[in-house]
Amino acid sequence: MVRETYMKAKASNVHELHVAAELSSLDKVRGFLEKTMEGLSLSEEERLRIALSLHEICVNIIRYAYPGAKGGISLKIWQNRHKVFLEIRDKGIPFDPRKKATPDPRKKIKAGEKSGWGIFLSRSLMDEYAYRRAGGENILTIAKKI
Numbered sequence: 346m347v348r349e350t351y352m353k354a355k356a357s358n359v360h361e362l363h364v365a366a367e368l369s370s371l372d373k374v375r376g377f378l379e380k381t382m383e384g385l386s387l388s389e390e391e392r393l394r395i396a397l398s399l400h401e402i403c404v405n406i407i408r409y410a411y412p413g414a415k416g417g418i419s420l421k422i423w424q425n426r427h428k429v430f431l432e433i434r435d436k437g438i439p440f441d442p443r444k445k446a447t448p449d450p451r452k453k454i455k456a457g458e459k460s461g462w463g464i465f466l467s468r469s470l471m472d473e474y475a476y477r478r479a480g481g482e483n484i485l486t487i488a489k490k491i
Contacts, residue, residue, distance in 0.1 A: 378395070428489065442474075
């Protein structure tokens with residue numbers, strides 16, 4: 346079960362990236378994540394889980410947060426004790442991914458549905474998943490135990 350928590354980042358070990366909410370920014374996000382995780386003692390499976398979760402979250406922001414407008418994505422990554430935290434922010438339309446119903450995988454597969462898996466995947470792959478809306482921003486904080 347995914348625990349919902351939020352932990353404030355310590356300024357000394359926070360890595361930040363700000364990109365346009367465009368598909369072309371995904372390579373920058375991936376490269377930033379890989380570089381940030383270099384010094385962490387994560388298994389290959391943990392790295393892949395974090396990367397896939399972040400990718401799905403960013404794709405959803407790019408596709409749905411700014412209908413008919415341009416916007417951005419802000420990302421913070423930090424380690425605290427035995428967890429790595431990722432905070433993803435956007436100023437798009439308010440959206441709490443925790444309220445999205447969990448899809449029935451059997452029904453989706455049987456129906457041949459290819460979309461609608463991103464939130465389910467990102468929640469399933471991470472140990473903690475918290476959302477809040479503050480200052481006109483969607484703020485999603487996810488964490489993985491290391």
